[in-house]
Amino acid sequence: MRSRVYQINIHSQLRLLVALIGTFPLSVFFIKMILPKFESDIFIFLLILAAFIISFYLSYHLGLGKAKIVFDEEGLHHIWERRFIFSSEKNHLIPWNTMDSYTFQEDRTFDSFIINLIDNRRYKIDEMNILPIKDDFNQLVKDFPKLSNDYKNRSSDSETKLIKEGKSIYASNMFNLFLYFLSIGFLVLFLNKMFYPKSSISWASLSLIGSFVFYYWIMNSKKKQNESRLILLISINELVFCRLGCACFV
Numbered sequence: 001m002r003s004r005v006y007q008i009n010i011h012s013q014l015r016l017l018v019a020l021i022g023t024f025p026l027s028v029f030f031i032k033m034i035l036p037k038f039e040s041d042i043f044i045f046l047l048i049l050a051a052f053i054i055s056f057y058l059s060y061h062l063g064l065g066k067a068k069i070v071f072d073e074e075g076l077h078h079i080w081e082r083r084f085i086f087s088s089e090k091n092h093l094i095p096w097n098t099m100d101s102y103t104f105q106e107d108r109t110f111d112s113f114i115i116n117l118i119d120n121r122r123y124k125i126d127e128m129n130i131l132p133i134k135d136d137f138n139q140l141v142k143d144f145p146k147l148s149n150d151y152k153n154r155s156s157d158s159e160t161k162l163i164k165e166g167k168s169i170y171a172s173n174m175f176n177l178f179l180y181f182l183s184i185g186f187l188v189l190f191l192n193k194m195f196y197p198k199s200s201i202s203w204a205s206l207s208l209i210g211s212f213v214f215y216y217w218i219m220n221s222k223k224k225q226n227e228s229r230l231i232l233l234i235s236i237n238e239l240v241f242c243r244l245g246c247a248c249f250v
Contacts, residue, residue: 001072001073001150001151001154003070003071003072004070004071004072004143004147005068005069005070006068006069006070006071006135006136006137006139006140007066007067007068007081007135007136008066008067008068008069008125008135008136008137008140009064009065009066009133009135010064010065010066010067010084010125011060011063011064011065011126011128012063012065012084012087013063013110013126015062015063015084015085016059016060016062016063017059019055019058019059019062019063020055020056020059023054023055023058023059024051024052024055026055027050027051027052027054027055027058028047028048028051031047031050031051031054032047035047062085063084063085064082064084065080065082065083065084065087066080066081066082067079067080067081068081069136069140071143071147071148071151072151073151073154073155074093074095074155075093075094075095075096075098075151076093076094076096076099076115076123076148077091077092077093078091078092078093078094078123079091094115094117094123096148096151096152096155096163097152097155097160098117098118098119099115099116099117099118099148099152099163100116100117100118100163100166101115101116101163101164101165101166102114102115102116102144102145102148102163102164102165102166103116103165103166103167103168104141104165104168105168105169106129108212108215109128109129110126110127110128110129111126111127111128111129111137111141112124112125112126112127113125113127113137113140113141113144114166116166125137125140145163145165148163149162149163179213179216179217182212182213182216183213183217186206186209186210186213189201189206189209190206190210193206
């Protein structure tokens with residue numbers, strides 16, 4: 001079999017978060033220094049929005065890495081073409097016979113592709129899912145189930161164990177328990193607002209919480225998982241994040 005090559009833009013979630021926390025207050029400070037002072041609420045809102053956009057842009061590039069993922073008969077090769085800032089991570093090879101299962105997991109912010117290894121480590125690629133990124137992440141996720149086992153079978157003369165699809169976190173008992181508590185909490189807040197309209201929580205806040213609950217109930221249902229992307233495009237929170245990736249061993 002010929003090798004397959006995938007070019008992927010990668011972000012480190014930790015580096016992005018740290019950079020965002022560090023650059024946001026600095027952005028607010030410098031914008032306030034440059035612009036004339038206004039006391040209106042609209043000005044304050046626009047200032048915060050501009051500071052967030054600037055800090056996110058800087059954080060995005062500070063946490064950016066690029067990798068070439070190659071499938072061949074040896075295994076999966078992770079080859080860095082641009083490493084994360086302040087990082088000296090090495091290229092690595094994951095042989096097919098060390099892979100146990102894989103999982104593709106959607107979330108509000110990141111789509112995650114995870115390969116579970118037989119030594120209990122994981123190889124994980126995360127990609128945020130609003131701003132379009134022209135890379136091969138989706139194609140890699142699509143090709144892996146078939147190609148991984150094709151390569152694995154060709155590299156072994158004896159009968160091999162298939163690399164199967166694993167369970168998503170949404171199918172775990174811990175997540176089910178979390179979801180029930182989240183739903184009960186939302187119901188209590190909703191009923192409290194219905195019977196006591198002057199309560200401190202606003203309808204906007206309830207709508208935001210409700211969108212979280214609604215999203216995770218959909219993700220909890222395997223039968224609806226493929227339909228969830230279309231439904232959730234109208235979700236409030238889907239509008240405030242961007243697309244990025246992260247690949248690492250955890």
